[in-house]
Amino acid sequence: MSDWPILHEYAASGNCYKIRLTAALLETPIERRAYDIMKGETRTPDFLATVNANGRIPVLQVGDHFLPESNAACFYLAEGTHLVPHDRFERADMLRWMFFEQYNHEPNVATLRFWMRWVGEDNFSDLQRALVPVKQEAGKAALALMDEHLAERDWLTGHDLSLADICLYAYTHVAEDSGLFTLADYPAVRRWIERIEAEPGFVAMEE
Ligand SMILES: N[C@@H](CCC(=O)N[C@@H](CS)C(=O)NCC(=O)O)C(=O)O
Structure with missing residues (x-):
């Protein structure tokens, strides 16, 4: 090993x-x-x-x-790198966005991507069918909140890229895969996506 x-x-x-x-x-x-x-x-x-x-x-x-x-x-x-803020409040604020990702964003944006692209609408259970509009609404709310926040700053927390940005970038940049979200509706999010993709060492997602 x-x-x-x-x-x-x-x-x-x-x-x-x-x-x-x-x-x-x-x-x-x-x-x-x-x-x-x-x-x-x-x-x-x-x-x-x-x-x-x-x-x-x-x-x-x-x-x-x-x-x-x-x-x-x-x-x-x-931990201990430039991706985790040194400032105590900013570090906690980074965690805030990472918890937001797991509670408000991923269960909606990522789950719909998986359901629409991997499961397929024809194979949906009644529960999944009923939950699609609920998750779409909640996913839109999460993206709108990010957009409002990013309209006034480059990064989700502090003045630099942190894990908050990386963790939320993962499913945000492929949000359109489900066919249920339009990133053009979130211009500040789109500019933030471009900033992350311009970072030295950036690697793209694999299909
Ligand atoms: N909260 C977990 C979610 C993990 C998760 O949902 N993993 C999915 C793929 S993204 C999985 O393993 N699905 C297979 C299964 O549930 O059998 C995390 O952030 O790692």
Whole structure:
């Protein structure tokens, strides 16, 4: 086993991508192990017993330790670097946006991307069909809140790029994949996306 952290992942997942992007921006080498979530490879008894009892990727493996939850993995890689603000309030504010991502943004913007592109409308359950407009409305609210905030500043917190930007970029820049969001409605978000993509070391998401 190498000394590098190992990312257990599914390449098209934004939650996995945000960890690869953090590692790339920090020039931190990581190994990658692929699982096909469409074939239930994160639900096998072996995966549940050894990698993540919650049956999901991403998981960052550090030696014998396994760290599920994408934003925790980003934090593990970035602590002590320029991607985590030194100022105490800004550091907490960065976490605020990372919690916002997991509560207000990802369950709507990312879930609709997965439902529309991977599951397919023809295969929706009644519950999924009923939830689409609810999640679309909530996703729009999350994007509008980001847009309003970014209209007056370059980065979500402080004066520089931080994990808050990386974690929210992951699913924001592909929000249109679901066909249910239009990024042109959020001009400040679009300019922020361009700023992130111009960062030295930036790597694009993989399909
Ligand atoms: N809150 C978790 C979400 C993890 C998650 O939902 N992973 C999805 C892919 S993005 C997954 O593993 N799905 C496969 C499954 O649930 O079986 C994180 O941020 O890492």
